[in-house]
Amino acid sequence: MKILVNERPVVVGEGTRLYELRDTLYPGADCIVVNGFPSPVDRTLREGDRVVFIKRGECPAPEEFEALLTARHTPGVHEKIRTATVGICGLGGLGSSVAVALGRIGIGRLILADFDVVEPSNLNRQCYFVDQIGMPKTEALKATLMRLNPYLKVVTHTQRVDEASVATLFEEVDVMVEALDRAEEKARLVEAFLTSYPTVPVVAASGLAGFGPANEIETRKVMKNLYVCGDFTSEAMEHQGLMAPRVGVAAHHQANAVLRLLLGYRP
Amino acid sequence: MKVTINGKEQEVSGIKSVRDLLDHLGLDCSKVAVEVNSCVIKRDEYDQTAISHGDVVEIVRFVGGG
Numbered sequence: 351m352k353i354l355v356n357e358r359p360v361v362v363g364e365g366t367r368l369y370e371l372r373d374t375l376y377p378g379a380d381c382i383v384v385n386g387f388p389s390p391v392d393r394t395l396r397e398g399d400r401v402v403f404i405k406r407g408e409c410p411a412p413e414e415f416e417a418l419l420t421a422r423h424t425p426g427v428h429e430k431i432r433t434a435t436v437g438i439c440g441l442g443g444l445g446s447s448v449a450v451a452l453g454r455i456g457i458g459r460l461i462l463a464d465f466d467v468v469e470p471s472n473l474n475r476q477c478y479f480v481d482q483i484g485m486p487k488t489e490a491l492k493a494t495l496m497r498l499n500p501y502l503k504v505v506t507h508t509q510r511v512d513e514a515s516v517a518t519l520f521e522e523v524d525v526m527v528e529a530l531d532r533a534e535e536k537a538r539l540v541e542a543f544l545t546s547y548p549t550v551p552v553v554a555a556s557g558l559a560g561f562g563p564a565n566e567i568e569t570r571k572v573m574k575n576l577y578v579c580g581d582f583t584s585e586a587m588e589h590q591g592l593m594a595p596r597v598g599v600a601a602h603h604q605a606n607a608v609l610r611l612l613l614g615y616r617p
Numbered sequence: 618m619k620v621t622i623n624g625k626e627q628e629v630s631g632i633k634s635v636r637d638l639l640d641h642l643g644l645d646c647s648k649v650a651v652e653v654n655s656c657v658i659k660r661d662e663y664d665q666t667a668i669s670h671g672d673v674v675e676i677v678r679f680v681g682g683g
Contacts, residue, residue, distance in 0.1 A: 444683040529683055533648040536679040537660075540650045544657040559682040572623075573652040573675045586682030597683075 354400040356410075357417030366395050372403055379403035383421040400425050416501050420456055427613065428456050434612045435459040437523035439511050439539055441466075441487040443592055444555050445529030446477035447601035452608060453495040453502050460495070462488055463507040463519055475594040513538060517546040525608045528554035529601075531586070544575060553607045553617070557581040558600035560590045567599045569607050569617050577617050579603035618670035629668075636663040638674065650677045 351362055355375060362371065369392040372379050381404040382389045395401070402421035404410070410418050420428040436457050438445045441464035449460055464487045468478040482490040488506035495504050507519050516539060520526055526547075528539050533556075540554055557580035558567065566581040579600050586592050607617035620629055620638075632638050635658055639646055651658045652675040658666050668674070 440683060442683055531681060531683045533679040533681040536681075536683075537648050537650050537677075540677075540679075541657060541659060544650075545659055548657065554677075554679070555683055556677070556679045557682070572677045573650070573657065574655045576650065576652075576657075576677065578677060580680075582678075583680065584682070585680035592682055 351395065351397050353395055353398065356402055356414045357400075357420075362395055368392050368395060368401065371395065371401065376403035376405070379405050381406055386422055386424050416456075419499060419501070423455065427609075431609070431612050432456055432458045434524045435461060435522050436525050436527060436608055436612075437461040437463075437520035438527040438529055439463050439516070439520070440529035440531065441476075441491050442472065442529065442531055443475040443594075443597040444558075444601045444604065445527065446487070446491055447598055448527050448529060448605045448608070449491055449495060450477050450498070451602060451605035453499050453504075455609065456499060456501065457608075457612075459503040459505065461505045461507070461520060461523060462491060463509065463511050464488055465508060465510045475592055475597045511539065513542040516542045521547075523550060525611050526550060526552045527604055527608060528552060529604070533585075540576060544573075548575065551575045551577065551611050553577045553579065553604045553611070555579045555600050555604055557584045558597050559584040559586040559592050561593065561596060564596060564599045567596070567603055569603045571616065577607050577611075579607060620668060620670070621673045623675055632668050634664055635666045635668060635674075638668055639663065639676070642676070644676065644678055648679050650679070651675070 351364055353360055383402040385400050434457055436452055438449055441462055466487050468482045468485050468487055468490050472478055478490050486508045488508045492504045492506055495502055526543050528536055530536050540552055543552055556578050569579045572578050610617045619626055635651055654673055
């Protein structure tokens with residue numbers, strides 16, 4: 351019977367039980383994940399089971415590390431996304447959070463673009479840290495991503511993106527994320543990308559300011575290849591700021607939409 | 618003439634171009650993206666892109682924040 355143990359193919363006899371396998375291969379493992387879910391009890395193994403044995407507190411061997419990072423994924427997801435490339439234009443409240451979410455699940459390659467540096471007023475919503483103030487956002491975010499998933503390929507462009515450069519910088523992406531701040535820039539980026547690559551989906555965002563109900567944030571298909579996440583009305587302006595909770599909801603709507611598109615589902 | 622805008626069929630008159638339609642709807646050209654019959658239209662072509670009876674138009678208006 352063929353199963354996977356820490357992502358390696360292993361053949362076991364019919365009737366082999368989980369704890370028996372642990373005692374043979376990973377004695378002392380105190381966390382067992384089966385098919386993406388922590389298994390609380392012993393059971394008989396089945397054909398195709400994906401089992402991950404983890405010993406808490408221990409750093410895994412390099413050849414096993416990637417398997418452990420994705421132990422809690424829905425089985426089959428990582429294989430599909432590890433060869434994907436996602437572009438993110440804008441690394442602020444939306445873009446930095448989308449990048450971290452996609453980085454954690456092991457998207458193969460991220461192409462990130464932003465001209466700006468980290469400054470203190472960013473920290474109320476953006477995935478940066480006090481010790482990164484003054485650093486270009488591209489560098490700071492890449493350093494953070496490498497800390498949470500060293501297997502990522504991260505390509506950075508520390509520059510403003512315009513209609514001319516969008517087509518070259520993001521030529522190879524499977525999905526494009528619009529994570530800019532100004533409405534005019536959002537509109538221009540979406541138009542420039544979709545006229546250059548009309549068959550590549552774009553996930554944009556509009557309407558995420560303030561502290562209105564999170565339930566008002568939604569993901570909507572608005573064109574053949576354009577999805578927009580947000581409430582479509584809450585504009586960032588005086589007396590309506592941008593803050594981590596609601597911005598994060600929109601960003602994770604975007605990240606989930608990207609994942610669904612890569613897996614072949616409509617967001 | 619009848620045009621479908623964001624999924625709703627609407628009767629519009631005096632509309633010849635995408636630009637006319639955006640003006641009719643009171644939308645700021647600089648903050649929208651427009652798709653006509655599944656083709657995204659560049660904003661410097663809004664004046665020249667005709668709107669005809671039966672066209673399917675999608676218009677997204679963006680607001681700032683991100």
